[in-house]
Amino acid sequence: MNPVKPIGEDDMPRDAELSRLYRDAVAGEPPAALDRLIVGAAQREAARQPRRRSGAGWRRWFAPVSLAAVVVLTVTLTLLVHEERERDEAKPMAAPAAPAAPTADSVKPEIRDERSVAPALPPPPAAPAPQPERKRAVPPAAVPLQKASPEPFPGGAAEESMSQREARSADSAAQRDAAQPQVPLAAPAEPSATMRAAPKEAKPQPAPAPDTAAGAGPAAPLRESIGRAEKSAQTPAAWLEEIRELKRQGREREAQEALVQFRRAYPAYALPQDLR
Amino acid sequence: MDCDSAGLFGYTAAMHEAMTDEALMLAYRDGDAVAFESLYRRYRTRLFRYLQHQCGDARVAEELYQDIWLKVVGARVHYEVAAKFSTWLFRIAHNRLIDHYRSRKSDVERSFDVRAENDDDDPPYDAVSELPAPAIDRPDVQLDGRQLAARLLREIDALPPPQREAFLLSEEADMTLDDIAATTGVNRETAKSRLRYALTKLRSRLQDLK
Numbered sequence: 001m002n003p004v005k006p007i008g009e010d011d012m013p014r015d016a017e018l019s020r021l022y023r024d025a026v027a028g029e030p031p032a033a034l035d036r037l038i039v040g041a042a043q044r045e046a047a048r049q050p051r052r053r054s055g056a057g058w059r060r061w062f063a064p065v066s067l068a069a070v071v072v073l074t075v076t077l078t079l080l081v082h083e084e085r086e087r088d089e090a091k092p093m094a095a096p097a098a099p100a101a102p103t104a105d106s107v108k109p110e111i112r113d114e115r116s117v118a119p120a121l122p123p124p125p126a127a128p129a130p131q132p133e134r135k136r137a138v139p140p141a142a143v144p145l146q147k148a149s150p151e152p153f154p155g156g157a158a159e160e161s162m163s164q165r166e167a168r169s170a171d172s173a174a175q176r177d178a179a180q181p182q183v184p185l186a187a188p189a190e191p192s193a194t195m196r197a198a199p200k201e202a203k204p205q206p207a208p209a210p211d212t213a214a215g216a217g218p219a220a221p222l223r224e225s226i227g228r229a230e231k232s233a234q235t236p237a238a239w240l241e242e243i244r245e246l247k248r249q250g251r252e253r254e255a256q257e258a259l260v261q262f263r264r265a266y267p268a269y270a271l272p273q274d275l276r
Numbered sequence: 277m278d279c280d281s282a283g284l285f286g287y288t289a290a291m292h293e294a295m296t297d298e299a300l301m302l303a304y305r306d307g308d309a310v311a312f313e314s315l316y317r318r319y320r321t322r323l324f325r326y327l328q329h330q331c332g333d334a335r336v337a338e339e340l341y342q343d344i345w346l347k348v349v350g351a352r353v354h355y356e357v358a359a360k361f362s363t364w365l366f367r368i369a370h371n372r373l374i375d376h377y378r379s380r381k382s383d384v385e386r387s388f389d390v391r392a393e394n395d396d397d398d399p400p401y402d403a404v405s406e407l408p409a410p411a412i413d414r415p416d417v418q419l420d421g422r423q424l425a426a427r428l429l430r431e432i433d434a435l436p437p438p439q440r441e442a443f444l445l446s447e448e449a450d451m452t453l454d455d456i457a458a459t460t461g462v463n464r465e466t467a468k469s470r471l472r473y474a475l476t477k478l479r480s481r482l483q484d485l486k
Contacts (some may be wrong), residue, residue: 024324042312
């Protein structure tokens with residue numbers, strides 16, 4: 001007879017010879033009557049209790065359905081977070097532009113009053129250096145920006161109203177900025193009068209159409225001077241808004257140049273977070 | 277029609293044959309009585325022989341056998357796969373046997389106590405006795421099959437019940453040490469020790485026949 005040796009990985013004591021002997025020797029079966037009794041009882045029990053197919057089906061599908069639900073939930077959450085992030089990234093660019101228009105249009109009378117009363121509005125540059133001034137008028141960003149504005153650049157009376165509106169909106173933006181602590185309010189307010197006078201100087205001159213101005217020699221200086229006048233009429237807030245608009249349009253280089261000009265013109269002006 | 281029924285039954289039976297014990301029990305729980313029949317066929321002989329050797333009385337074995345299967349039938353509604361079906365079934369059988377021993381106020385019940393088992397008069401494990409016997413001395417060579425079978429069954433019945441149970445679970449239910457441990461409610465080492473002692477004793481006692 002073989003010794004009791006561990007066989008297999010589970011160190012199970014086995015004796016193959018004994019096993020063979022046992023299988024040859026062992027006998028005994030339950031009586032058939034007992035079989036019938038037990039199977040009959042099992043059938044009666046199965047018939048008595050209703051089938052639980054639905055439960056079994058649910059149990060069978062529980063794991064895959066749970067897995068699918070988790071996957072769908074995860075993907076949905078990921079997309080939502082992604083969208084949220086994109087919206088957050090877009091917000092700082094779009095946010096300042098949105099309130100500017102309604103403020104300018106709807107609070108017009110108030111602003112006029114404030115303008116006449118409040119001298120502490122954020123000042124436009126006292127006397128911007130001619131060099132940056134010219135440069136600022138040159139960037140092509142100014143033209144599309146005006147094109148993109150709700151009213152086209154018409155000239156004449158319309159031009160006046162637009163420049164006035166711009167000035168007003170700039171003032172209102174400046175007021176908003178004044179509410180923020182980082183915006184310096186120290187600059188003098190008197191230049192605003194000259195600034196506002198500038199569009200009036202430019203006003204009588206006829207404004208050429210943008211496309212014709214491109215090729216017309218004598219019209220170019222005229223347009224430049226108008227642009228300069230327009231720029232000089234801008235408050236820092238309006239200028240920054242233009243820079244934002246450039247950035248929004250993806251014209252990074254021009255925006256950068258405009259920002260450099262701005263910094264030259266307003267070295268003490270604290271730039272908003274999104275333009276730093 | 278009958279042909280269709282027979283074909284369907286044959287298909288169902290074949291399908292059941294391919295199913296695991298646990299799947300059959302789940303199918304029976306869900307109302308498939310034919311699944312129970314397949315399961316019953318798989319275990320009827322194994323369980324009966326286990327009981328027969330464990331209690332040593334065919335009439336009592338039949339009674340216990342019926343009780344155990346009726347317990348399985350009664351537990352169907354709440355059946356969940358928490359272990360192998362064989363482990364679950366033989367665990368019911370083990371508990372039913374303990375109840376049986378207890379009802380007879382037998383000392384056998386105490387022998388299943390692991391602490392009491394330490395007082396067992398089993399000889400210490402003897403490595404020498406495990407050396408292979410020469411083929412000429414092997415009792416199966418010297419005795420004819422029927423004599424040897426009768427002697428083997430007597431020796432099995434003479435084993436201490438826990439050791440006999442370990443041997444029967446290994447042979448009849450084809451259980452691993454872990455399964456035996458789970459069925460009998462002891463740790464793996466105890467199950468291993470019981471089985472090893474059972475095999476050693478059987479071998480040494482059968483060697484006496486030479």
